[in-house]
Amino acid sequence: MTKLVDKVAIVTGGGRGIGRAIVDRLLNDGMKVMACGRGAEPDGFPDAAGWMQADVSCPDDVARIVTETISRFGPATLLVNNAGVQVEKTAADSSDDDWDLVIGVNCRGVFNMCRAVLPQMQDGGGNIINIGSISGVVSDPTMALYNASKAFVHSLTRSIAVDHGPAVRCNAILPGWIMTAMAEDGFALADDPEAAMADALARHPVGRFGQPEDIANMVSWLASDEAAYVSGQCFTVDGGMTAASPLQPGLF
Template structure:
């Protein structure tokens, strides 16, 4: 894949402390990009930087911020532009999962997931839009196959992912031709999100086993396997792709 075409590109990557976001950051910066790494935990962001080859660490800026907080996201826009000068690409990867049946679900969790998965990314796209337009940039939203599949006991999570999927397709038309907007829809990927689902360990283990059995390739994906496709869409190799919802899911949606 032509990730070398990211050389000299300026990126903002949310949820960059662990998992897919950290993998995107490592791949992009080692291909020559500069990036502002965003996440709630500064220690996780610093750990991501330490995993990058020393020759490229100066190309990374750590910016602790909560995408679910409107004021924090507004400050992030100012920081990113001050640090980078302009932005060529935005990766909205920050995510949170709360799984429960309708009877047991907390409406506060629905509001939280909507802020993180929908309103935060929308605010970030809007704040960076003048720079993205000037650079004829690219937005990649990392969503989930959960936004396409009907999944009991995960309805609130799936609803917020469906919302960002719809936002992706609508903005792809609205912001064309200057800005491309696409989404990557991962299936089950082995990331720390499964450590914080609001479920007990037995429930989490049962869920993981169910996801593996429902995935034709018979395993969880890895963050690196998803990150390569994110970088492809950010690069000039994806220059004629917009409004696409791309499942990277081991056949989960087949």
Template sequence: MERFNDKVVIITGAGSGIGAATAKRFAAEQAKVVLVGRTRDKLEKLAAELPNEDRVLVHPADVSDDAQVRGLMDAAIERFGQIDVLVNNAGVAVQKRIPDAADDDWNRVMHINVDGVFYCCRAALPHLLKTRGNIINVSSVSGIGGDWGMSIYNASKGAVTNFTRALALDHGRDGVRVNAVCPSLTRSDLTAKMFENDELMAKFADRMPTGRAAEPEEVGDVIAFLASDDARFVSGVNLPVDGGLSASNGQPRMG
């Protein structure tokens, strides 16, 4: 498919995991991609793996810094002339109960997971209004339900979930769609240590109707669908990409 021929797609947190898989999917469909992350080496390695490096812009940036985000959008416009899709994927997590959490834990998660999404949306919207483009936020199942020991992360992703809905309301009549994906446990650098814990993974497998966690490509494919014209009447949706996890009412498996 070539659904994104000559479309310009900005992907934050592109250096690994869902971000990298999403970049590969868009590039395979002929998009011009802007790879954003804090580590240039990771971005350049990914760029070298994409089919046409002339259609790739590597732009290291910290999305929690508004000035850097505005510089990112300026660089994308200077290189490609337009912005059609923004994928807000950059994120961090802290697994602590509140009595054990420091101010820095809260601030770091909120600055990246919430401020970063806000800064990127605000800076990209003037350009998306011109192209009638769209935004895909990467929230989480942790943004539509709670986890044990993850209240800070839950708060940040809950903010992304409802921000997605409100932004879709505000800009639907401008021709800009806004959606989010809500993945369950997905293989990435962020979750690498979890995948090394066989006992923990067995617990996840028992709770998952599919019996396994997600691969990043499986989330990237859904992001590409939501960004495409195939989803042209879909907006304001927080779509679980969770192997059926959210279909459960929480009771244990009995068979």
């Protein structure tokens, strides 16, 4: 795989789960990484990476992220939009505050970050990777705003690829059940979380749930020149779960 040594990446939501795995992988690939999140720098965060406390839904914070990245490492050639939140409610139950939170981070935050880095990528070699979700294609129950927000991310990905190529490639990764705190919160919505988890596991042809490193591996490939002919695509990484019919394995 083409080395990414000394190239500069910004990773939003980089403090834990998928985001932290992406930070670790890109550092291992030789990149200079600036990560951000809404909280303080996490314990044990790698010294080699920069950390900023910032809210990507706020344009002023986004401007600070880009400026600080340039000051410390240089202009970013890779943006990974991983920051995301969820609210476990139906459309009827969702409040204006729920809308502002989910749409603010998951939609406006991705848009803000893309808009901020695109000007510095126009000379070529720019790469944006958005973390979407299978929930933007097949809706999870009681996750109306989250489902809708991820569909937005997928569509914005295609628009950026079309409007800003060839200077910029833009793709999305659609994780399935990746074992993070967010996934645990999703299973906790079930009447019987253990039964729900066992049922979900049975629907995975690969025989396991995903790990954050599975998504980080995909980010690494899309960031490399081996994916130079890949743009405007949404890659499902879910262990084959959404490829199957709803019939439970073993019944036939």
